[in-house]
Each structure stands twice: as structure tokens, then as C-alpha cells.
Amino acid sequence: MENLNSYLIVSAVLFSIGTIGVLTRKNAIVMFMCIELMLNAVNLTFVAFSRYLGNLDGQIFVFFIMTVAAAEAAVGLALFISFYNNKESIDVDDANLMKW
Amino acid sequence: METLFFLIITLVAIVSAILVITCKNPINSALSLIMTFFCLATYYVMLDAPFMAAVQVMVYAGAIMVLIVFTIMLLNIRIDASKKHSHKLIFGSIIGFFTLLNIAFVLMRSRAAVPTGPYSGDMIKNIGHTELIGKEMFTNFLLPFEITSILLLVAIVGAVILAKKKI
Numbered sequence: 001m002e003n004l005n006s007y008l009i010v011s012a013v014l015f016s017i018g019t020i021g022v023l024t025r026k027n028a029i030v031m032f033m034c035i036e037l038m039l040n041a042v043n044l045t046f047v048a049f050s051r052y053l054g055n056l057d058g059q060i061f062v063f064f065i066m067t068v069a070a071a072e073a074a075v076g077l078a079l080f081i082s083f084y085n086n087k088e089s090i091d092v093d094d095a096n097l098m099k100w
Numbered sequence: 101m102e103t104l105f106f107l108i109i110t111l112v113a114i115v116s117a118i119l120v121i122t123c124k125n126p127i128n129s130a131l132s133l134i135m136t137f138f139c140l141a142t143y144y145v146m147l148d149a150p151f152m153a154a155v156q157v158m159v160y161a162g163a164i165m166v167l168i169v170f171t172i173m174l175l176n177i178r179i180d181a182s183k184k185h186s187h188k189l190i191f192g193s194i195i196g197f198f199t200l201l202n203i204a205f206v207l208m209r210s211r212a213a214v215p216t217g218p219y220s221g222d223m224i225k226n227i228g229h230t231e232l233i234g235k236e237m238f239t240n241f242l243l244p245f246e247i248t249s250i251l252l253l254v255a256i257v258g259a260v261i262l263a264k265k266k267i
Contacts, residue, residue: 016200021121023192051147055217056236067248071255073164077171078262
């Protein structure tokens with residue numbers, strides 16, 4: 001087992017890359033993938049702390065986060081398909097109905 | 101040896117994560133994201149959590165990414181060649197950089213707690229990771245496990261209702 005800090009640093013870098021992706025990309029599906037990347041960075045932190053502290057609760061949490069991500073993927077992609085049917089585009093800038 | 105392996109995996113994970121946010125074509129982003137997920141599964145194996153690695157490969161790289169790639173191909177999205185988001189690029193990069201700086205600051209100033217839990221590395225190797233996870237999940241975490249099934253049911257119903265044009 002490596003040092004705990006190295007896992008935390010990798011997780012922090014992956015989380016920041018995901019943040020940059022969510023803030024800079026305009027394609028809704030790519031933004032969605034960046035959110036998945038951030039969720040996975042947090043999962044890595046959970047597993048690393050769980051192993052370091054000798055407590056399995058963190059890994060159970062990762063299990064639940066994966067379930068939530070699966071539900072999110074199903075509902076989110078259905079939303080994207082319905083948005084594409086209305087607007088003929090997947091660009092988030094086209095979702096401007098409530099913008100003034 | 102293990103440190104070298106860790107560094108190689110880290111390099112692959114970070115390069116493919118950067119490719120996720122820089123590729124123009126969403127399919128290439130999705131394939132890079134699958135690569136990142138495999139690297140994370142490798143980390144889980146190195147952290148003595150083989151069950152989490154298997155679930156990571158099956159659920160994330162298998163189910164969720166297949167769903168995303170399927171949607172990208174179904175919608176047949178054009179590659180976005182627009183150059184009009186340069187200011188967003190700068191602001192997003194600044195915010196992401198400050199996020200990283202913040203986490204690094206917290207990491208350097210904090211002290212980790214002493215290991216207190218009952219599950220040591222030898223115990224995980226002798227009894228088996230899957231068995232320990234199963235015991236924990238079906239005793240202490242039984243109610244959240246049952247609530248998760250309701251969440252999945254709601255997600256199924258919601259996905260069908262949203263994607264269907266006429267119910």
C-alpha cells in the first residue's frame with residue numbers, strides 16, 4: 001500500500017480537471033462525463049481513507065455513490081434525448097428559455 | 101517497484117482525464133474516460149479492495165459508459181468547432197486551478213487520524229474482501245441498501261417517462 005497522501009493528491013488533480021471540464025465545455029454530454037470524473041475522484045478518496053483507517057464504511061459509501069451515478073446516468077441521458085428532440089442540439093447555451 | 105507502477109498508472113489516469121476535457125469529438129472523450137475508470141480500478145486493487153475494482157469495471161466502464169456512448173451515437177452529434185468560448189476557458193481554468201490550490205493547502209495543513217478501525221490488511225487478505233463488505237452491508241447498512249432499490253426503481257420509471265414522446 002502506497003502512502004495515503006499520494007492517493008489524495010491524485011484524487012485532487014482528477015477532481016480539478018473535472019471542474020475545469022464542467023466550467024469550460026458546452027456539450028451537455030461532455031459536461032456529464034466530467035461530473036462522472038469528479039464523482040470518481042471522490043470515490044478514490046473514500047477508498048483510500050477507508051483502507052488507511054481500517055474501516056469499511058467508506059467502501060459501502062462508494063457502493064451507494066455508484067448506484068446514484070447509475071440512476072443519474074439513466075435519467076440524465078433521457079433528459080438529453082428529450083432536449084435534443086426539442087432543440088435539435090445538445091449545446092447547453094441553447095437551453096436559454098429562462099434567460100433574460 | 102510498486103511506486104513505479106503507481107507513477108505509471110497516475111500518468112495514464114491524468115493524461116486520459118485531460119484528454120476527456122480537451123477532445124473535440126465526444127466519442128474520444130468517452131473512450132478516454134473509460135481509460136481513467138480502468139486506472140481507478142487499478143488503484144482500488146492496490147488499496148486491497150478487489151471487490152470495489154470489479155464493481156468499478158462492471159458498473160462504470162461497463163454499464164454507464166456503454167449508455168453514454170450509445171446516446172452519443174444515437175444523437176449523432178456534430179463535432180463542435182466553435183471558437184467563441186475563449187473567455188469561459190480562462191475563467192474555468194482559473195476556478196479549477198484555485199480548487200486544486202485549495203485542496204493542496206488543506207492537505208498540507210491537516211494531519212490524518214490514527215488508524216482505529218477493526219479491518220487490517222491481513223484480515224482482509226485472510227477472510228476476503230467481498231465477504232467483509234457483504235457482512236457490513238447486510239447488517240449495519242441494510243436500510244440504506246433497501247432505499248437504494250427504491251431509488252433505482254424511480255430512475256427506471258423516470259427514464260422511460262422522459263424519453264418516450266407519447267405515453
